[in-house]
Amino acid sequence: xxxxxxxxxxxxxxxxxxxxxxxxxxxxxxxxxxxxxxxxxxxxxxxxxxxxxxxxxxxxxxxxxxxxxxxxxxxxxxxxxxxxxxxxxxxxxxxxxxxxxxxxxxxxxxxxxxxxxxxxxxxxxxxxxxxxxxxxxxxxxxxxxxxxxxxxxxxxxxxxxxxxxxxxxxxxxxxxxxxxxxxxxxxxxxxxxxxxxxxxxxx
Ligand SMILES: Nc1nc2c(ncn2[C@@H]2O[C@H](COP(=O)(O)OP(=O)(O)OP(=O)(O)O)[C@@H](O)[C@H]2O)c(=O)[nH]1
Ligand SMILES: [Mg+2]
Numbered sequence: 088x089x090x091x092x093x094x095x096x097x098x099x100x101x102x103x104x105x106x107x108x109x110x111x112x113x114x115x116x117x118x119x120x121x122x123x124x125x126x127x128x129x130x131x132x133x134x135x136x137x138x139x140x141x142x143x144x145x146x147x148x149x150x151x152x153x154x155x156x157x158x159x160x161x162x163x164x165x166x167x168x169x170x171x172x173x174x175x176x177x178x179x180x181x182x183x184x185x186x187x188x189x190x191x192x193x194x195x196x197x198x199x200x201x202x203x204x205x206x207x208x209x210x211x212x213x214x215x216x217x218x219x220x221x222x223x224x225x226x227x228x229x230x231x232x233x234x235x236x237x238x239x240x241x242x243x244x245x246x247x248x249x250x251x252x253x254x255x256x257x258x259x260x261x262x263x264x265x266x267x268x269x270x271x272x273x274x275x276x277x278x279x280x281x282x283x284x285x286x287x288x289x290x
């Protein structure tokens with residue numbers, strides 16, 4: 088929950104942010120020295136500028152040659168998306184994101200998308216393997232709408248951070264889950280080479 092003068096950052100670009108307030112996304116300037124990521128809770132001054140970041144409950148970090156970089160903050164669920172017939176980072180990426188979720192004190196959720204392309208059952212077998220290991224893992228088809236009801240129920244009222252390789256269907260999923268997503272979703276290019284992107288959705 089946010090206090091009345093608190094806002095949630097859904098998108099960041101240098102000294103500008105977009106914050107979710109009153110049911111829509113509003114552009115705000117950021118005062119110098121305030122470093123923001125998607126998910127940050129901020130205070131807005133009477134003149135409309137963002138002047139202060141509230142303490143972060145948790146963060147998603149990425150190791151870079153220059154040290155650790157914060158990618159997102161204040162999320163309940165960290166969802167790692169893989170997909171049938173897609174270069175998706177494999178089980179190594181899933182394991183890294185699950186570990187990051189535990190570090191952040193967030194719930195990891197593994198989502199196998201493009202189930203409609205899974206004629207050979209490879210995706211289903213991967214998801215089943217994670218389930219047998221005790222992890223929460225679901226399958227879906229963002230384009231066909233399969234599995235989305237379960238996902239909606241699971242994420243309702245929570246803040247989810249979606250992570251996955253380019254092309255696994257993050258944007259398609261968000262658009263299917265939150266048709267009004269333009270107002271509630273921030274996208275963040277998270278890889279040095281843009282290989283992964285991070286999306287934060289507030290439900
Ligand atoms: N067959 C099938 N195609 C899908 C599904 N979900 C997404 N796609 C397709 O996969 C492609 C990539 O989807 P995006 O939603 O753009 O993927 P993304 O993860 O947002 O990719 P980046 O923004 O590059 O990180 C698009 O052509 C989608 O239509 C699905 O469930 N089934
Ligand atoms: Mg996308």
